[in-house]
Amino acid sequence: xxxxxxxxxxxxxxxxxxxxxxxxxxxxxxxxxxxxxxxxxxxxxxxxxxxxxxxxxxxxxxxxxxxxxxxxxxxxxxxxxxxxxxxxxxxxxxxxxxxxxxxxxxxxxxxxx
Amino acid sequence: xxxxxxxxxxxxxxxxxxxxxxxxxxxxxxxxxxxxxxxxxxxxxxxxxxxxxxxxxxxxxxxxxxxxxxxxxxxxxxxxxxxxxxxxxxxxxxxxxxxxxxxxxxxxxxxxx
Numbered sequence: 001x002x003x004x005x006x007x008x009x010x011x012x013x014x015x016x017x018x019x020x021x022x023x024x025x026x027x028x029x030x031x032x033x034x035x036x037x038x039x040x041x042x043x044x045x046x047x048x049x050x051x052x053x054x055x056x057x058x059x060x061x062x063x064x065x066x067x068x069x070x071x072x073x074x075x076x077x078x079x080x081x082x083x084x085x086x087x088x089x090x091x092x093x094x095x096x097x098x099x100x101x102x103x104x105x106x107x108x109x110x111x112x113x
Numbered sequence: 114x115x116x117x118x119x120x121x122x123x124x125x126x127x128x129x130x131x132x133x134x135x136x137x138x139x140x141x142x143x144x145x146x147x148x149x150x151x152x153x154x155x156x157x158x159x160x161x162x163x164x165x166x167x168x169x170x171x172x173x174x175x176x177x178x179x180x181x182x183x184x185x186x187x188x189x190x191x192x193x194x195x196x197x198x199x200x201x202x203x204x205x206x207x208x209x210x211x212x213x214x215x216x217x218x219x220x221x222x223x224x225x226x
Binding site for chain 1: 117145147149155156157158159162164202206207208211212213214215216217218219
């Protein structure tokens with residue numbers, strides 16, 4: 001079984017809808033991250049969490065919110081989806097941050113019409 | 114702020130050719146540096162990393178050396194294979210109380226038989 005899983009893998013929704021993307025990990029890591037990938041732009045950090053009680057904004061947090069329900073679960077919400085939030089979203093985990101390897105999930109492809 | 118610049122692709126090479134993908138960074142401190150690889154339809158996986166100046170990361174025939182004087186972390190491989198075809202991302206994590214990777218835009222590598 002994969003160490004980092006994301007659900008759903010694909011989602012098509014309409015402008016104005018609320019969407020939640022979920023991430024679960026079995027690696028036992030405290031740190032978790034959400035990134036979005038756009039063609040030609042690489043990946044950009046949306047939010048990150050040091051642990052269950054410590055959540056921080058990344059480079060592009062506007063329009064997004066997160067919830068860390070447990071050490072193993074980190075959800076990303078789009079309160080009112082808009083078309084420019086169409087992207088590939090990745091969750092990642094790491095043990096200690098900075099010099100440590102981040103382990104990525106398979107991604108969720110979100111399309112907002 | 115922190116940033117990563119890498120050569121843009123696509124880069125097309127013949128099998129057994131020598132590969133170099135350039136990567137430079139700007140950072141306020143001394144970041145850890147990474148190369149991640151993304152195969153079609155998959156998430157990112159770590160290829161190699163270096164956490165301090167003059168360190169060399171290596172894996173699967175790929176190498177990169179952390180050069181503080183030129184703020185660079187160029188990826189090299191002596192003889193590429195068709196199976197190396199993927200998108201390669203250079204990234205840094207500067208720490209300093211924050212966390213999360215800053216990525217370059219990615220380089221699409223195509224190896225022809």
